[in-house]
Amino acid sequence: MLTKDQASVIFDKIKKHSSADEVEALFYGGHSALTRFANNTIHQNVAEEHYGVSVRTVFNGRTARASTNKLDEESLRRVVQASESLARVQHPDPDLLPMPNSGEGARGAQAIPKRHFEQTAAITPDQRALGVEKMVGIAKTHKLTAAGIFATSETIEGIFNSRGASGWHTQTSSDISVTMLASDSSGWQKANSPNVENLDLVTLAETAARKALESASPREIPAGKYTVILEPAAVLDIVGFMFYDFGGMAILDQRSFLNNRVGTRIFGENINIGDDVAHPLQSGAPFDGEGVRRQGVQLVEKGVVKRLVHARATAEKLKKSEHKDKVGPIEPTGHGFPLPNEMGEAPTNIVFGAPDHPKTVDQMIASTERGVLVTRLWYIREVDPYEKILTGMTRDGTFYLENGKIRHGVRNFRFNESLLHMLSSVEEMGKPVRASGEESFDMVVPPMKVREFNFTEVTKF
Amino acid sequence: MKQIADWALNVATLRGATYADARLVDDRSRALATKNGKVGNASDSESLGIGVRVIANGAWGFAASDNLSRQAIEETAARAVAVAKASAQVKQQDVRLAPEKPVTAEWTTPHEIDPFTISVEQNLDLLFKIDQELTSVPGVTLAETNLNFRREEQWFVSSEGSNIHQTKYSTGTGYAAYAFAGNDIQKRSYPASYGGQWQNKGYELIDELNLLENARRIGEEAVALHKAEQCPEGVFTIILDSSQLGLQIHESIGHPIELDRVLGMEANFAGTSFLTLDKLRKLSYGSELVTVVADARQEHGPGLGTFAFDEEGVPAQCTPIITNGLFTGYLSSRETAHTIGANRSGGTLRAESWNRLPIIRMTNISILPGKTPLSLEQLIAGTDHAIFMQTNRSWSIDDKRYNFQFGTEIGWEVKSGKRTRMLKNCSYSGITTDFWNSMDAICSRDEWTLWGTPNCGKGQPQQVMGTGHGAAPARFSNIKVGSAYKGK
Structure with a gap:
């Protein structure tokens, strides 16, 4: 692994090659491996190691970036030159701030839980194969076919700038995802943790298998508005589409569904959402793309959007804008993307607040007279950016519920649902858990029971 | 090297x-x-x-x-x-x-x-x-x-x-x-x-x-x-511009013909395909006007799926995918060719970069233009009533590639051969084979464009790939319109 000390030496060389007013280097990379299986066979199995550096230079309000994965002296000289050449030809940007110094970068630093685990970093291809073998064994026991992944990684993320700000983060990650397939049904589960020992692959595989078996011979029920119980992965993937609107830049650009809505109740009173990199179930580096420490931000309180996140330059610009009195407190929160960028910032360590009276999914089912249980949502896209209408499909375990029980599997639905409506219609929630899907970044979200979820079509399986 | x-x-x-x-x-x-x-x-x-x-x-x-x-x-x-x-x-x-x-x-x-x-x-x-x-x-x-x-x-x-x-x-x-x-x-x-x-x-x-x-x-x-007025909800004839048709091809033809999906190799992520092996050379995929090729050769044009050799050294080829409406071919690799009785790969194994395993990817999946000269204006002039939809705004399709829904940025109502009022929030939806079987007109070569889709995601770890899609404006009848806003 590239160490902070080695990166520091590289940064010194970068500074030596640069004639810019300011220079910043982002370091990234590590080693990762992914064992992929399908048809009860490991069919793809990959391992990779790489490191790179991305150099940003500034000349009098002009900035640009160049990146390379070649860390020799000559390549470093060239990447600095490439960054400077791109920067020099631009017009000065009056909104560009000086890079943060060490004090500003470190302000509000909070301790984060350990996110690097040797047992994850050291896992071998044989160990991953053994895990896959167990999941395939469960598939065979149930006369099913298994597909999925078992992935592990050890990565670094670092930043240094010429004004003294720096940050360094090492992390491990492990992912298991499994789909169990029967002739006309399927079931799916996925989990992610920095510590591979937290992943219970047997439970994941057994749960996916149970879903495949219980949804066999799916029946078609008509599209319409149903009470739905969304498991955490389904909640994660659909709500993930709104968080890029929770940045100050989205307000300035007038592309956010929160324009003119901050401070008003847009969700139900039972909805509380924060962004908290230090949460024990969260992951990631405690600093942003400029090296500023991430602050905890309460975004939504009792259904009211209270605060947004802001990169440094966004905060300065927003304070002088027509929006300044309509977006809550405006301070840099440590959520900026590496500069230059068009998006500004976003909260990516989302944690939903726990309800006063959490219910398990089984309890939600038991209290449902007529509804649909959704394991997973798929191919979600935005239909209407201001009403936040999203479309997508159910997938891999969709069930009809009646009189408090799962009755049978159903053919998958297409939904067209507004997040404004959905998060105003949450009747019950469970305990928030770390969830992992395919359409959004991982979050800490609860399962939800939602009334009048809008299914508009039924597909053929 | x-x-x-x-x-x-x-x-x-x-x-x-x-x-x-x-x-x-x-x-x-x-x-x-x-x-x-x-x-x-x-x-x-x-x-x-x-x-x-x-x-x-x-x-x-x-x-x-x-x-x-x-x-x-x-x-x-x-x-x-x-x-x-x-x-x-x-x-x-x-x-x-x-x-x-x-x-x-x-x-x-x-x-x-x-x-x-x-x-x-x-x-x-x-x-x-x-x-x-x-x-x-x-x-x-x-x-x-x-x-x-x-x-x-x-x-x-x-x-x-x-x-x-x-x-x-x-x-x-x-x-x-x-x-x-x-x-x-x-x-x-x-x-x-x-x-x-x-x-x-x-x-x-x-x-x-x-x-x-x-x-x-x-x-x-x-x-x-x-x-502009809201796009109406109902069943209509629609005309799609060539860029929207390119994405329609990508989602409802390009992905389902990937043989790795068909064989279950993508079941955990991208999904499988309704195009099971028994459908080859039997399924009526589209109307007789629908002829689609997977063509990576230079002579097809400068698409993002154009190359000389794929990432396992197989020369670029042209594979007939749909021939006058009949489903005739898959995208294959050296590993999968035998499953369809082929003795050679179709040459479609591609990788995002050096650090990704090559997998089956679309090359240039293109619908061939109509043989009879037909401009977009002539197509509109020959249409009694339709909604002309232009430029993709949203897209979604199920994991077997049956049910799709697309939205477009803009639309116009066509009445008695003329483009009339502008419409906003247009969307249409359907089932893949029903849709392609409803195609009753396609413009000719002058209206045909080889579009590039630079951001196709597939595989684990995910790989982003560029694909090409040649398309001309085309007309489809009895299409469900407006479901995206249904009930709102």
């Missing part, structure tokens, strides 16, 4: 690989963007590394590294073999590769102007001029433009004796105008949405697109949409 590849292949063979290939890729890209009169992005990127793919004990292994020292290369090759041997612990049968004659070849994307030779000042000047045109329209609240260039040089060397050196250039550009007012955000893009038009070409693409000439109209349309 051949020497470096040989270090890898020698170690792989010594460690027990029965097949090995090494791909060295030197990737360079530039991204420039503006937003409301300022530079939004200015970045260069380069990446050099090697990916080693092996078969050992009858199973696949792959390892990649950006350290090109001899010791690191040999360790990477050894790791690939160790990974393959781990794979072999969970297998049903040995991997079989369709035979392929080894070749030694050189190929470069035909291009007139190396895009990296054009100064950044010139590029930004163009983007700022477009930006100025867009933002000069009262009511435009956000203007975004982009220019992207890529040069990907690859050396492929295999234990069977292939030694192929390819250099691919691609260029992409586009812009969008947003208008926010009241409770509505509307958007118009040019030449297409989500990044614009992309082709395997040099800078000459930029000059061909008339970017500046169209900017004011795009800005005005974004604002005008606020006064």
